[in-house]
Structure formats: structure tokens, C-alpha cells
Amino acid sequence: GNEAQKAKYLPLIASGAIITSFALTEPDVGSDSGSVKTRAELDGDAYVLNGSKRYITNADKADLFTVMARTGGPGPKGVTAFLVPRDLPGLSVGKPERKMGQQGAHVCDVNFDNVRVPVENRLGAEGDGFKVAMRVLDRGRLHISAVCVGAAERLIADSIAYAKNRQQFGKPIAEFQLIQAMIADSVAECKAAKALVLQTARAKDRGERITEDCACAKLIASEMVGRVADRAVQIFGGAGYIADYGIERFYRDVRLFRIYEGTSEIQRTIIAREALRSEG
Numbered sequence: 001g002n003e004a005q006k007a008k009y010l011p012l013i014a015s016g017a018i019i020t021s022f023a024l025t026e027p028d029v030g031s032d033s034g035s036v037k038t039r040a041e042l043d044g045d046a047y048v049l050n051g052s053k054r055y056i057t058n059a060d061k062a063d064l065f066t067v068m069a070r071t072g073g074p075g076p077k078g079v080t081a082f083l084v085p086r087d088l089p090g091l092s093v094g095k096p097e098r099k100m101g102q103q104g105a106h107v108c109d110v111n112f113d114n115v116r117v118p119v120e121n122r123l124g125a126e127g128d129g130f131k132v133a134m135r136v137l138d139r140g141r142l143h144i145s146a147v148c149v150g151a152a153e154r155l156i157a158d159s160i161a162y163a164k165n166r167q168q169f170g171k172p173i174a175e176f177q178l179i180q181a182m183i184a185d186s187v188a189e190c191k192a193a194k195a196l197v198l199q200t201a202r203a204k205d206r207g208e209r210i211t212e213d214c215a216c217a218k219l220i221a222s223e224m225v226g227r228v229a230d231r232a233v234q235i236f237g238g239a240g241y242i243a244d245y246g247i248e249r250f251y252r253d254v255r256l257f258r259i260y261e262g263t264s265e266i267q268r269t270i271i272a273r274e275a276l277r278s279e280g
């Protein structure tokens with residue numbers, strides 16, 4: 001954003017006075033995010049937005065949306081980013097979707113029917129939207145990787161506590177080597193993911209280009225926490241399947257990390273693209 005946009009919105013966002021949402025995905029456009037169809041046509045002092053966004057986190061609570069819309073021709077270079085206040089006429093938000101987990105955050109459709117967005121709400125230049133989105137996603141992927149490590153550490157702590165306490169065959173199940181192997185695999189994989197997340201965060205702090213590292217961290221950490229959650233269910237046995245113990249909630253919640261902000265398949269395509277570009 002420019003200085004005027006920062007001065008207007010950042011204090012409100014930082015203080016929690018307003019909640020924001022990031023609106024890229026559409027009914028027909030997911031992984032191929034450079035193909036967004038929502039249109040923004042310049043008309044005097046405003047862009048007129050028409051189209052729909054899908055699965056937008058916090059849409060029902062958001063006061064301000066970052067919206068990717070097409071101002072130019074096909075492909076990523078025709079996409080522009082806009083700051084769109086919720087109260088503009090023609091903007092409507094659908095009902096929260098019913099979903100597998102992460103019940104603390106709602107996702108909804110956001111619809112634009114001739115929404116007039118003032119020119120000063122454009123983020124960057126026309127055609128820069130995809131670049132803006134990719135920068136946001138680099139940071140977002142690193143954030144999600146850290147969340148995955150945090151969830152895994154909690155699952156490991158709960159698994160160890162349960163294994164020490166739960167008795168079968170006259171002794172704590174923690175004394176069985178098959179249980180120990182599950183704990184060992186989870187601890188080792190979690191530490192490896194954590195090291196990668198911290199290394200990438202340090203590179204970000206140094207101002208380095210971190211697209212490949214963020215994709216690696218997101219892929220490794222989100223796949224890791226899926227395996228750790230699965231083992232935690234196994235260590236808890238039947239209790240792992242019962243809601244009161246909380247493990248089944250983690251199992252459902254962490255599944256999303258392999259899907260949003262770019263699926264595991266998309267992370268692999270980014271890693272391969274960056275690696276092939278830089279090597280040789």
C-alpha cells in the first residue's frame with residue numbers, strides 16, 4: 001500500500017478496530033489463482049467490481065477485504081489488488097459454510113454486484129495484483145508452517161502425557177516400544193520442520209527472497225503435522241476418536257493446512273520451478 005493507505009488502515013487493523021479478509025479464490029478459480037474472473041472496470045473516479053469470491057476466511061466479520069480482480073487481459077499480469085470496505089453498496093457476504101474443522105474461523109462467499117471502489121483504494125499499480133498476492137502468500141505460508149509446528153508440539157506433549165498415564169498389560173503404554181516409535185517419529189519430524197521454519201524466518205528477516213523456502217516449509221510442516229495428528233489418535237486409542245479428549249479436533253483442524261494458501265501439490269510445483277530456475 002501507499003503511505004495514505006497505510007496511515008488510514010494500519011492503525012485500525014493493528015488495534016483490532018477492524019478485521020480484514022483476503023479474497024483471491026473464486027468458484028471456478030482455486031490453485032490457478034492467476035486466472036481470477038472477478039472484473040474491475042475503471043469508470044471515472046472508481047473501479048466497478050463484478051464477480052464472486054469463495055471460501056473467504058472471516059468474511060462474515062471482516063470490515064475490509066483485499067480483493068484480486070481483473071483489470072486487464074488474461075493471466076496473472078491482468079490482475080489488480082483493491083482495498084474494498086465491506087459497507088460499499090453492492091457487496092454481499094454469503095452464509096458461513098459447514099466444514100470439517102477450524103470451527104473458530106468462518107468461510108463465506110463474497111459477492112460484488114456493481115461495487116464502486118474509489119481509485120485511491122487500488123493497491124499498487126494496475127496489473128501488480130498477482131505480485132501483491134504472491135508476496136502475501138509467501139508470508140502466509142511461513143505463518144502457517146509455524147502454526148503447524150505449534151500444533152504438532154501440543155499433540156506430542158498430549159501424546160506423551162497420555163502414554164505415561166494410560167496403563168495396559170500392567171504398565172504405562174509409554175513403556176511399549178511400538179508406542180515409543182510413534183513418539184520418536186513425531187518428535188524427530190517436528191524438530192526438522194521447526195528448524196526449517198526458523199531458518200526461513202531468519203532469511204525473511206534478512207530481506208532475502210524466500211519463495212522457495214516458504215513453499216518448502218509449508219509442504220514439510222503441513223504434511224508433518226498431519227502425520228503427528230494421526231499418530232496422536234493412535235496413541236490415544238479409542239479416546240483419540242472421542243471428542244472430549246480434543247485429539248480428534250486437532251486431527252480435523254490440521255487437515256486444512258495441506259489445502260489452503262496453496263495445496264501441497266502447488267507447493268511442489270513452486271519448489272520445482274524455483275529450483276529449476278536457480279540450478280544450472
Ligand SMILES: Cc1cc2nc3c(=O)[nH]c(=O)nc-3n(C[C@H](O)[C@H](O)[C@H](O)COP(=O)(O)OP(=O)(O)OC[C@H]3O[C@@H](n4cnc5c(N)ncnc54)[C@H](O)[C@@H]3O)c2cc1C
Nearest residue numbers: 022023024025030031055056057107259260261262263265
Ligand atoms: C477453510 C478454508 C479457508 C480458506 N480461506 C481462504 C481465504 O481466506 N482467501 C482465499 O482467497 N482463499 C481461501 N481458501 C481457498 C483455498 O486457498 C483453496 O481452496 C485452495 O487454494 C485450493 O483451491 P481449490 O479448492 O479450488 O482446489 P483446486 O485448485 O480445484 O484443486 C483440486 C486438486 O487439484 C490439485 N491441483 C490443482 N492444480 C494442480 C497442478 N497444477 N498440479 C498438480 N495438482 C494440481 C490440487 O492440489 C488439489 O489436490 C480457503 C479454503 C478453505 C477450505
